[in-house]
Amino acid sequence: MTTPAIELVDLHKRFSVKGGDPVQAVDGIDLTIQPGEIVAFLGPNGAGKTTTIDMLLGLATPDSGAVRLFGRPPEEAVATGRVSAVMQSGGLLKDLTVEETVQLVGALFVSTRPVSEVLERAGIADIAGRMVGKCSGGQQQRLRFALALLPNPDLIVLDEPTTGMDVEGRRDFWRAMREDSARGRTVLFATHYLDEADAYADRIVLVRQGKIVADGSAAEVKNLASGRTVSAVLPQDRHHEIRDVPGADTVEVRGDRIFVHTNSSDDVARFLLTRTGAHDVEIVAHNLEDAFLTLTASETSAAEKAGSPA
Numbered sequence: 385m386t387t388p389a390i391e392l393v394d395l396h397k398r399f400s401v402k403g404g405d406p407v408q409a410v411d412g413i414d415l416t417i418q419p420g421e422i423v424a425f426l427g428p429n430g431a432g433k434t435t436t437i438d439m440l441l442g443l444a445t446p447d448s449g450a451v452r453l454f455g456r457p458p459e460e461a462v463a464t465g466r467v468s469a470v471m472q473s474g475g476l477l478k479d480l481t482v483e484e485t486v487q488l489v490g491a492l493f494v495s496t497r498p499v500s501e502v503l504e505r506a507g508i509a510d511i512a513g514r515m516v517g518k519c520s521g522g523q524q525q526r527l528r529f530a531l532a533l534l535p536n537p538d539l540i541v542l543d544e545p546t547t548g549m550d551v552e553g554r555r556d557f558w559r560a561m562r563e564d565s566a567r568g569r570t571v572l573f574a575t576h577y578l579d580e581a582d583a584y585a586d587r588i589v590l591v592r593q594g595k596i597v598a599d600g601s602a603a604e605v606k607n608l609a610s611g612r613t614v615s616a617v618l619p620q621d622r623h624h625e626i627r628d629v630p631g632a633d634t635v636e637v638r639g640d641r642i643f644v645h646t647n648s649s650d651d652v653a654r655f656l657l658t659r660t661g662a663h664d665v666e667i668v669a670h671n672l673e674d675a676f677l678t679l680t681a682s683e684t685s686a687a688e689k690a691g692s693p694a
């Protein structure tokens with residue numbers, strides 16, 4: 385059996401907040417990513433993406449749970465250059481040129497790819513002599529990407545890598561990423577851009593309030609997202625009747641109402657009305673964005689959305 389590139393087992397992380405309730409940033413994340421997979425990590429602000437990535441890279445310690453990268457502790461995988469990362473903001477020295485920055489960081493590793501190759505890959509060969517302080521946000525982001533490519537890692541972790549890039553920059557970035565990953569590199573990237581995840585990821589993992597709420601291919605998650613929610617009133621003592629609803633992607637229970645996310649709403653509605661004691665059936669259609677919001681919204685607002693008329 386191949387050793388997974390990433391194994392996150394029941395990860396938890398809570399932050400205490402001065403004068404307030406603690407925040408459960410990560411609340412039981414289990415995730416296994418195989419070598420060569422390109423995985424998008426999606427979720428609204430505060431969903432726990434960065435906290436998860438920090439723990440994955442050994443930059444933060446989980447309260448409980450385990451992280452293994454290629455079967456090793458993260459610190460070891462990072463130190464040996466098997467894993468590298470492009471974070472949202474990372475210290476760059478403004479008074480060095482782009483090329484000097486890459487050379488300087490390269491000197492920290494035992495062996496690296498040639499500086500010129502890395503600059504080319506990241507699309508910044510033409511600004512190699514420019515001072516970092518004079519580079520735009522998008523160019524600095526490309527420089528971070530170049531630095532991450534230096535050790536030729538087996539796993540690259542990107543936290544919102546294209547923030548600050550224009551549309552063309554984003555497309556170039558992903559083209560380079562794709563070409564560079566063709567040799568089996570594993571990529572995990574956090575993003576707010578649904579279209580980026582759709583276009584470039586083999587697999588999408590959606591998080592909400594520190595938990596994974598959807599995990600599948602872009603097509604599967606899109607189907608899930610573009611499906612409908614069938615809701616109905618079902619007394620608690622009859623909830624066992626919905627264990628095997630045909631065509632259900634997810635089933636949630638909130639109070640005396642059940643919510644079934646599905647792509648075959650007619651079948652689900654028919655099943656509920658004829659095979660269970662459910663009544664007051666409602667079917668709500670979503671567009672992609674609505675559904676993303678529904679899947680990632682807080683418990684209460686998700687219930688409101690799912691239960692509200694179209």
Ligand SMILES: Nc1ncnc2c1ncn2[C@@H]1O[C@H](COP(=O)(O)OP(=O)(O)OP(=O)(O)O)[C@@H](O)[C@H]1O
Pocket residue numbers: 399400401407408409427428429430431432433434435436
């Ligand atoms: N050091 C900290 N102290 C207190 N709370 C924190 C800390 N770091 C993160 N949090 C909280 O933990 C939750 C998860 O934050 P995190 O940055 O992981 O989310 P995210 O999904 O990366 O969000 P974004 O998309 O906005 O970057 C948030 O509610 C955040 O306010």
